[in-house]
Amino acid sequence: MKASKILKKILVYGFLIIAFVASVFPFYWMITGMTNSSVDVIKGKLTFGDQMINNLKTVFNSYDLGRIFLNSLKISLITMVLSLLISSMAAYGFEFYPSKHRDRIYNIFLLSMMIPFAALMIPLFKLTVKFGMLDKHIAIILTSIASVFLIFFFRQNFKSFPKEIIQAARVDGAGEFKIFYSIVMPSMKSTYAAGAIYSFMTSWNAYLWPLIILQTDKQKTMTLLISSLSSAYFPEYGVIMTAIVIATLPMIVIFFTLQRHFVEGITGSVKQ
């Protein structure tokens, strides 16, 4: 009896540890890779080396990393702020002002979540050319502000917001916008935090659409830089690792600062 219980424990923890190590190991390797030369990286060297300064110098001097990093940051932050505002407003409109017409629109929105981006790509590309937005960041931002997923996500979370509070605020004479930004928004912090992580991650990591739209080096984003570094004839692996670390760092920082809210936010959306 006892022995089988211990065996079970070993199996469960063994499985967890394998999953954990497999998940975390590439991060470790990425950080050591940043400090190693190209040859050492591709040979799978697992210890820290002394090439970090060299690698950093190369990415900053040969590839204008500062500018590219700021491009990514600019696109992601603007998209995130506008997307959170517009998507949460829409979700609020759908949830707190029920109407048959709007419900029908909402259902169409939900259906459109099934549409793969590939099916939108060509018309969007043509629109971009027509509006003269080719190679401009605005083309990336504008097309990704309204996110059906975020509208859905916010609405699911708004469902648990007590309607009585809104009624009470109305009785007290608060205007509809005031109710939204001074009562609902502040009390849904976790939802906004989770939405922020989702939105920032999506923009920061976007590849296909920027690959089509951003054609000059000046306008490139971090993902495009990493992709082009690795498809070079003579890839410099240490440099690639450095760029990967720099591209991943903001995501990790954001994730760890907002982690608590993130799990709460997802829990809220699954509850219904």
Add this chain to the structure above:
Amino acid sequence: MAEVTKSNSFEKTQNRYGWFFISFALILIVIFLLYPIVYSFYLSTTETKGMVQKFVGFSNYARLFKDPMFIKALKNTFIFLIIQVPIMLFLSLLLATILNDKSIKFKGIFRTGIFLPAVTSLVAYTILFKMMFNSGADGMVNKALMSMHIIKEPIQWLLDPFWSKVTVMLALTWRWTGYNMIFFLSAMQNIPDELYEAAEIDGANKAHQFWYITVPMLKPTIVFTTVTSTIGTLQLFDEPMNLSTGGPSGTTTGPGNSLLTLSVYIYNLCFKYTPKFGYAAAVSYVIVIIAAILTVIEFKVAGDNNESK
């Protein structure tokens, strides 16, 4: 009477606010989502010769079935879908079940660590995997496997059509298992403990509890993760593109086009050679149709759990 008009006008202003709140999103979605969907369908019935675009009906769709590249892309995409998605979701569910157990120690650390891959960009982790799965004898994974005497010869991870598919699947599983696990974990918090306690009293073991309580209670979440993973796989682009030599400008996608997916094919048709927008739009509509059919099947298999949403 006055009451009625008052409540009527209240409803009218309420309705107006409703429209206002959704208006920005509505306008953007109509321009950048609904219009493109419709326009894409129109495009799929046209062909561009030189400067003129002419209506060709469904002949683009008829051409698809005679196009070996399209068939190849379709086959590759389905192989990824059928093998990788179930394995990943089962792993996610298993990990979530283990981590939901109150007696497990260091839960937070395990959960965070296993979720961590989900914060990496698709391009970044793909390139990381490309370096780890270097086909030479000194590639990291090969070296590790050889030193553990699991293999004798280095595996041609990215040079062999079969192994390059395996690499993509391993990479996908690494990236998305923790992500899906979080959805399962969140949903599990809503399963009342009493259910398990009652089952325990009735003598059901852990495996029984998993199949007869956890799985049925998680049905909506299982449907959600299955649908999103299916659509995600149908759109697979970043990974095959960046795992293959030469990236977006390489001659083939993976050895012998073994990594050519539908999305990559659409990209190639539009941006690599002379643009064939009409034909590419037809390929993209095939994805739409497949996604729709699979979604319906997935809902049906789950037994109409959608009313709970």
